Amino acid sequence: MTTLESIKEYLQMLNPAELKKNLKDISTQDLIENWDDLSEEEEKVIFRNLPLDMKIDLMDSLSAKDQEDIIRNLTDGGITGIKQLLKEMEPDDLVDIIQSASPDVRKSVWENLSDDVKKEMIFLLKFDEDDAAGLMTPRYIAIKSNITVGQALKFIRGQHAKDVETLYIIYVVDQLKRLIGLVSLRDLLEHEDDEIIKNIMETDIISVHDDTDQEETAKIFITYGFLAVPVVDENNVLLGIVTYDDIIDVIREEQTEDVYKMGAMTGEIEPYLETSIWGMVKKRVPWLVVLLFLGTITTNVLAHYESIVLGAAFLFIFMPVITQTGGNVSNQSSALMIRGLATGEIEGEDMWRILLKEMVIGLLMGLITGAAIFFRGVLFPPEITIFQGIAIAVSLCFVVVFSTVLGAFAPLLIHKMGFDPTVMSGPLLSTFIDVCGLSIYFEITKIILNKF
Amino acid sequence: MTTLESIKEYLQMLNPAELKKNLKDISTQDLIENWDDLSEEEEKVIFRNLPLDMKIDLMDSLSAKDQEDIIRNLTDGGITGIKQLLKEMEPDDLVDIIQSASPDVRKSVWENLSDDVKKEMIFLLKFDEDDAAGLMTPRYIAIKSNITVGQALKFIRGQHAKDVETLYIIYVVDQLKRLIGLVSLRDLLEHEDDEIIKNIMETDIISVHDDTDQEETAKIFITYGFLAVPVVDENNVLLGIVTYDDIIDVIREEQTEDVYKMGAMTGEIEPYLETSIWGMVKKRVPWLVVLLFLGTITTNVLAHYESIVLGAAFLFIFMPVITQTGGNVSNQSSALMIRGLATGEIEGEDMWRILLKEMVIGLLMGLITGAAIFFRGVLFPPEITIFQGIAIAVSLCFVVVFSTVLGAFAPLLIHKMGFDPTVMSGPLLSTFIDVCGLSIYFEITKIILNKF
Numbered sequence: 036m037t038t039l040e041s042i043k044e045y046l047q048m049l050n051p052a053e054l055k056k057n058l059k060d061i062s063t064q065d066l067i068e069n070w071d072d073l074s075e076e077e078e079k080v081i082f083r084n085l086p087l088d089m090k091i092d093l094m095d096s097l098s099a100k101d102q103e104d105i106i107r108n109l110t111d112g113g114i115t116g117i118k119q120l121l122k123e124m125e126p127d128d129l130v131d132i133i134q135s136a137s138p139d140v141r142k143s144v145w146e147n148l149s150d151d152v153k154k155e156m157i158f159l160l161k162f163d164e165d166d167a168a169g170l171m172t173p174r175y176i177a178i179k180s181n182i183t184v185g186q187a188l189k190f191i192r193g194q195h196a197k198d199v200e201t202l203y204i205i206y207v208v209d210q211l212k213r214l215i216g217l218v219s220l221r222d223l224l225e226h227e228d229d230e231i232i233k234n235i236m237e238t239d240i241i242s243v244h245d246d247t248d249q250e251e252t253a254k255i256f257i258t259y260g261f262l263a264v265p266v267v268d269e270n271n272v273l274l275g276i277v278t279y280d281d282i283i284d285v286i287r288e289e290q291t292e293d294v295y296k297m298g299a300m301t302g303e304i305e306p307y308l309e310t311s312i313w314g315m316v317k318k319r320v321p322w323l324v325v326l327l328f329l330g331t332i333t334t335n336v337l338a339h340y341e342s343i344v345l346g347a348a349f350l351f352i353f354m355p356v357i358t359q360t361g362g363n364v365s366n367q368s369s370a371l372m373i374r375g376l377a378t379g380e381i382e383g384e385d386m387w388r389i390l391l392k393e394m395v396i397g398l399l400m401g402l403i404t405g406a407a408i409f410f411r412g413v414l415f416p417p418e419i420t421i422f423q424g425i426a427i428a429v430s431l432c433f434v435v436v437f438s439t440v441l442g443a444f445a446p447l448l449i450h451k452m453g454f455d456p457t458v459m460s461g462p463l464l465s466t467f468i469d470v471c472g473l474s475i476y477f478e479i480t481k482i483i484l485n486k487f
Numbered sequence: 488m489t490t491l492e493s494i495k496e497y498l499q500m501l502n503p504a505e506l507k508k509n510l511k512d513i514s515t516q517d518l519i520e521n522w523d524d525l526s527e528e529e530e531k532v533i534f535r536n537l538p539l540d541m542k543i544d545l546m547d548s549l550s551a552k553d554q555e556d557i558i559r560n561l562t563d564g565g566i567t568g569i570k571q572l573l574k575e576m577e578p579d580d581l582v583d584i585i586q587s588a589s590p591d592v593r594k595s596v597w598e599n600l601s602d603d604v605k606k607e608m609i610f611l612l613k614f615d616e617d618d619a620a621g622l623m624t625p626r627y628i629a630i631k632s633n634i635t636v637g638q639a640l641k642f643i644r645g646q647h648a649k650d651v652e653t654l655y656i657i658y659v660v661d662q663l664k665r666l667i668g669l670v671s672l673r674d675l676l677e678h679e680d681d682e683i684i685k686n687i688m689e690t691d692i693i694s695v696h697d698d699t700d701q702e703e704t705a706k707i708f709i710t711y712g713f714l715a716v717p718v719v720d721e722n723n724v725l726l727g728i729v730t731y732d733d734i735i736d737v738i739r740e741e742q743t744e745d746v747y748k749m750g751a752m753t754g755e756i757e758p759y760l761e762t763s764i765w766g767m768v769k770k771r772v773p774w775l776v777v778l779l780f781l782g783t784i785t786t787n788v789l790a791h792y793e794s795i796v797l798g799a800a801f802l803f804i805f806m807p808v809i810t811q812t813g814g815n816v817s818n819q820s821s822a823l824m825i826r827g828l829a830t831g832e833i834e835g836e837d838m839w840r841i842l843l844k845e846m847v848i849g850l851l852m853g854l855i856t857g858a859a860i861f862f863r864g865v866l867f868p869p870e871i872t873i874f875q876g877i878a879i880a881v882s883l884c885f886v887v888v889f890s891t892v893l894g895a896f897a898p899l900l901i902h903k904m905g906f907d908p909t910v911m912s913g914p915l916l917s918t919f920i921d922v923c924g925l926s927i928y929f930e931i932t933k934i935i936l937n938k939f
Contacts, residue, residue, distance in 0.1 A: 064693045067710060096710050192676045202673045203655050220672065221654045224644045241516045257739060258519060258548050260732030262714070279731050280712030286738055287709060291826055300819055307827045308837065312844060316851045319819050323852060324859050326815055331863050333807040338869040341800055348793055351803065355785040355810060355921050363778055363914050367752055367771050374743055375759045385760065392764060399768045400775060407776050411783050417790040462815050469807050 037061050039069045043077060054084045063089055067096050079108045091123045099135045100309060106132065107140050118147045125200055126152065127172045127281060130159040159275075167252040168245035170285065171266045171275030174199045177206045178232060180216060185228030191220070200278055204263045207236050214242060214265055214273045242267050245274055249285050254379065256282045293457050326462055332470045340477040343484075349419045350480055353412065353427050354473070360404055361434045361472035362465040365442030368393055369464055372446040373456050383451045389443055397439030401432035430479035434472045441468065489513050491521045495529060506536045515541055519548050531560045543575045551587045552761065558584065559592050570599045577652055578604065579624045579733060582611040611727075619704040620697035622737065623718045623727030626651045629658045630684060632668060637680030643672070652730055656715045659688050666694060666717055666725045694719045697726055701737050706831060708734040748909045778914050784922045792929040795936075801871045802932055805864065805879050806925070812856055813886045813924035814917040817894030820845055821916055824898040825908050835903045841895055849891030853884035882931035886924045893920065 037060035042049070049057065058081065066089060073081065082090065082105055094102055109117045121129065121144065133141055133156060148156065155173055162168030176199050178187050191202055205223070207216035216236035226235050242265045243252050255264055256279060263276045300318045310318075337344075344351045372389070375381030381389065405428035413424040445464055446456035489512035494501070501509065510533065518541060525533065534542065534557055546554055561569045573581065573596065585593055585608060600608065607625055614620030628651050630639050643654055657675070659668035668688030678687050694717045695704050707716055708731060715730045752770045762770075789796075796803045824841070827833030833841065857880035865876040897916055898908035 062691050062693075064691075095712065188676075202676065224640075224654065239514050239516075241514075257735055260547065260735065262731075279714075279735075283709055283712065283731075283735070283738070286735070287830070290742060291830075295822070300822075306832050307823050307841075308832060312847050312851070315844075315848050316855075319816070319848070320852050320855050323812065323815055323819075323856055327808060327812055327856055327859055328863060330808040330811045331805075331860070331867075333811075334804045334864075335869065337804040337807070341804065344803065345797065345800070348797070351796065352786045352789040352793065353783075354806070355789070355925065356779060356782040358807065359782045359785075359918060359921060360775065360779055362917070363775055364771070366914065367775075370747070370752075371759050378739070378743075380758050380760065389759075392767075395764050396767050396771070399764070400772050403768075403772050404775055404779055407779055408783070411780060412786075415783075417787065462818065465814070466811060469811060473807065 039065050039073075039081075042081070043073065046077060046080065051084060054080070055086075058085050058089070063092050067093055070097070070101070075104070075108075078105070082108070087119060087123070090120055094120065094124060095128065098306065099131055100306065102128075102132050103136050103140055106136070106144060117143075118149075121147055122149060122152065125172055126155050126159060126174060127170060127200075130156060130169075131164075133160070134164060162245055165249050166245060167243040167247040167249060167264075167266050167277055168274060170249060170252065170277045170281045171245075172200045172278070173275045175204075175206055175263075175265075175273075175276045176202065177208045177212070177273060180207045180209070180231075180233040180236060182232055183228060184223050184226045184230045184232065184235070187218075187223055187232060188228070191223075200276070201263055204276070206265060206273055206276070207232060208273055211270075212273055213271045214240065214267055216240065217265070240265065242271075243277070244268070250289060252277060253282050253285045253289070257286075322462070326466050329463075330466050330469065333473055336470060336473050336477075340473075340481075343477060343481060347423075347480075347484060349423050349427075350477070352417065353408070354476070356408070357427075357431055357434055357476050358469045358472050360431060361438035361468045364397065364400060364435050365438040365464055365468045368439050368442035369446050369456075372443050376446065376450050376456055381447075383447070386447045386451070389447065390440055393440050393443040394436065397436040398432075400439065401435035404435055405429065405432040426480045426483040429483060430476045433479050434475050437475055438468050438472060441471070491517050491525075491533075494533070495525065498529060498532065503536060506532070507538075510537050510541070515544050519545055522549070522553070527556070527560075530557070534560070539571060539575065542572055546572065546576060547580065550758070551583055552758070554580075554584050555588050555592055558588070558596060569595075570601075573599055574601060574604065577624055578607050578611060578626060579622060579652075582608055582621075583616075585612070586616060614697055617701050618697060619695040619699040619701060619716075619718050619729055620726060622701060622704065622729045622733045623697075624652045624730070625727040627656075627658055627715075627717075627725075627728045628654065629660045629664070629725060632659045632661070632683075632685040632688060634684055635680060636675050636678045636682045636684065636687070639670070639684060640675055640680070643675075652728070653715055656728070658717060658725055658728070659684060660725055663722075664725055665723045666692065666719055668692065669717070692717065694723075695729070696720070702741060704729060705734050705737045705741070709738075710831075745909050748907075774914070778918050781915075782918050782921065785925055788922060788925050788929075792925075792933075795929060795933060799875075799932075799936060801875050801879075802929070804869065805860070806928070808860070809879075809883055809886055809928050810921045810924050812883060813890035813920045816849065816852060816887050817890040817916055817920045820891050820894035821898050821908075824895050828898065828902050828908055833899075835899070838899045838903070841899065842892055845892050845895040846888065849888040850884075852891065853887035856887055857881065857884040878932045878935040881935060882928045885931050886927050889927055890920050890924060893923070 037057050039061055042054070042057050042061065046054070066085075070078070070093065082093075085093065094105065097105070106117065109120070129152070133144060136144065145153070158173060159168075159171075176191060178190060182190075187205065191205070203220045205218050205220065206214060207218065209215050216232075216238045217240055218232060218236045222235055222237075241255060241259065241261075243255065245266055245268055252264065255261070261279065263278045265276050266274045268274055300322065305314070372381060408431050409424045409428040412419045412427055413421055419427070442464065450456045489509050491513055494506070494509050494513065498506070518537075522530070522545065534545075537545065546557065549557070558569065561572070581596075581604070585596060588596065597605070610625060611620075611623070628643060630642060634642075639657065643657070655672045657670050657672065658666060659670065661667050668685075668690045669692055670684060670688045674687055674689075693707060693711065693713075695707065697718055697720055704716065707713065713731065715728045717728050718726045720726055752774065757766070824833060860883050861876045861880040864871045864879055865873055871879070894916065902908045
């Protein structure tokens with residue numbers, strides 16, 4: 036069996052005709068999954084000799100960066116093939132490339148577009164990348180409501196439908212291009228040819244506006260399991276459609292964004308291996324330094340309690356485990372809140388009820404972890420006295436209650452204020468918990484030590 | 488306009504005929520999005536009076552728990568409607584309900600299934616929930632390769648295709664039901680009626696095995712943007728198909744699972760508001776206690792260095808910011824690795840190259856954060872001497888390099904060992920970093936303080 040691997044091995048020995056023949060024999064899956072293993076030079080030679088349908092399949096599944104590389108390589112060596120490739124690409128993918136490409140690539144892409152596609156691009160570029168309209172394609176099938184099923188099917192099978200992204204949802208519009216209904220191809224096939232569209236179309240339509248956020252758009256797909264959602268303007272005029280495959284990309288992208296935020300990183304998301312060392316440092320160091328300065332508030336807190344610690348060294352050795360546990364419980368509650376808010380299960384109005392619930396949960400967890408640290412401290416080396424154990428356990432219990440409630444409160448509050456609750460997750464929250472947790476720890480132990 | 492809200496308000500005053508009429512007028516979107524706001528009693532009355540198509544749409548978009556509630560309610564009050572509803576449900580959804588329902592509901596569902604569906608259920612229940620086969624539906628269209636496009640279209644429009652989940656991908660099988668090709672409905676429509684399927688079918692097929700993990704299956708959808716993927720057994724016999732809407736659910740589910748793991752929580756995922764206080768404590772406390780015991784290793788570490796600290800109190804006040812920074816950098820590298828592994832961008836074989844890169848990145852970040860803590864310590868209260876500042880800065884630099892590399896190494900190693908790298912994220916890693924970070928901190932400062 037011919038594989039990309041074997042072609043790669045004999046690449047030098049193959050003349051263009053042989054290479055073309057061999058490439059026809061490999062599977063698209065093999066090509067796509069092993070594309071990253073090719074050197075830039077190999078990519079260039081192989082791409083040029085692929086059959087057009089494989090070129091398009093490959094382009095569709097590559098990252099924006101890889102797409103840009105291919106287009107740059109194609110344009111470098113003359114324009115053979117690029118016009119055809121650009122013509123076959125989906126306009127929503129094409130607009131992404133134009134938006135993210137470097138100026139030289141953008142220019143050569145633009146020069147190789149047909150006039151029709153240029154018009155589409157000018158239309159699509161008006162919209163914000165992160166809105167529903169930034170995901171949409173203007174290539175859909177729209178019909179009038181007074182035609183028959185037979186006429187509609189004929190239209191779909193005709194030349195007009197060749198370029199659309201999906202044949203499976205057909206939109207019904209009025210004279211002013213306002214969306215008044217839709218039929219699936221399935222509905223059409225299940226009805227007789229002489230049925231009028233008006234009588235079978237679905238009028239209870241779920242659509243999004245051009246400025247609906249892409250995350251909101253994704254939620255609609257997730258709730259309803261749609262294949263495509265129509266995008267309309269404020270007058271209900273149909274602008275385009277968003278299809279499920281773009282939404283899968285959005286869901287993945289948002290996931291990566293969340294990971295970035297939880298890891299306290301800034302800037303655009305780029306594949307790890309393709310980012311330079313200095314590029315990575317620039318993404319990672321700004322937040323680190325900010326968190327470091329915030330974290331040094333603990334330095335002042337500890338300086339304040341220094342005399343207590345010098346008089347009771349057992350307080351010092353339990354310090355890290357107290358702040359760790361506080362960080363862990365706040366992590367748990369904030370993760371639950373962020374998740375609940377993202378899925379829509381938790382809403383702002385539930386806030387007080389949730390905080391009360393978290394307080395009770397925190398108290399129970401505080402008692403259990405307090406008991407755990409008491410036995411650990413008293414029974415295992417470096418052993419502490421029962422009295423010292425009680426002081427540690429009681430203060431841990433307070434820290435746990437506080438951290439549990441704060442871990443839930445912070446994301447809920449940020450959400451209520453209209454921001455993304457993820458910013459309050461992880462590092463920033465745990466820095467704050469450290470500062471407060473240490474103060475609580477020393478205040479409580481001070482009271483206990485002074486009292487008895 | 489009739490809304491669910493308005494119906495809810497007048498629910499007591501409406502007789503069943505009026506209620507039915509009003510419910511017909513509300514939009515499905517309104518119904519689905521506001522369903523959670525109804526009381527159990529309202530849900531019962533309203534569901535019973537919905538038109539069948541809205542019942543099915545609603546069921547499709549509810550969580551497994553809500554689906555179970557509805558079925559329990561329907562069976563409680565006699566079986567009117569349930570047979571019809573179960574008949575219309577997708578078999579992959581139905582099998583999920585049977586798997587997750589309580590025994591009494593399962594029994595009454597089973598009793599109300601038609602013989603055909605029972606057969607399907609017995610077939611589907613053989614497979615593991617978390618594998619590709621657990622997501623598949625056995626209701627697809629399969630044709631032979633020697634028929635014409637016209638015959639295929641006629642078959643699709645006929646009664647046989649009424650119940651299938653999608654009409655849009657048609658599978659071509661041989662006499663032994665082995666998968667040999669596929670055509671999209673689109674392909675069929677774009678060809679002449681007398682064309683033979685064999686000549687137009689796609690034979691370069693991407694399929695999954697029945698025991699392919701659902702996460703792997705999701706990756707295929709993400710890479711290729713498919714509408715459906717066929718599931719085959721070891722002999723390439725077609726068992727069923729997985730459709731994109733089930734994959735969107737998988738992606739969301741895996742996301743929630745990751746949040747659980749990063750938040751150090753155990754057990755089944757349940758909606759926050761529906762979980763009891765004690766249920767939440769049970770999910771959250773086991774890991775907390777484990778982490779607490781692991782974390783007390785720091786207690787022994789600090790006990791070991793107690794004498795140094797009593798002689799140099801400035802070491803004590805910078806301790807939290809050192810461990811925080813170590814935790815933050817390890818968080819960043821582990822987040823990048825886990826993400827890269829999940830998207831398939833990073834593979835096991837890249838390990839050493841990545842660790843080297845992280846070491847250089849760590850060194851640069853160590854120098855920058857070291858400089859930051861030096862100036863912070865020397866210039867702001869509680870001021871330390873330049874010599875003390877250097878000691879803190881140098882040791883922070885070492886901690887940062889170590890934590891950066893370890894944060895990348897841990898998930899890569901876990902992945903190489905064949906486990907899910909997410910278990911090494913967040914809490915467990917930062918507990919470990921605390922232990923090592925403190926040792927490094929004190930060892931380095933000890934050397935510096937002794938030398939000069």
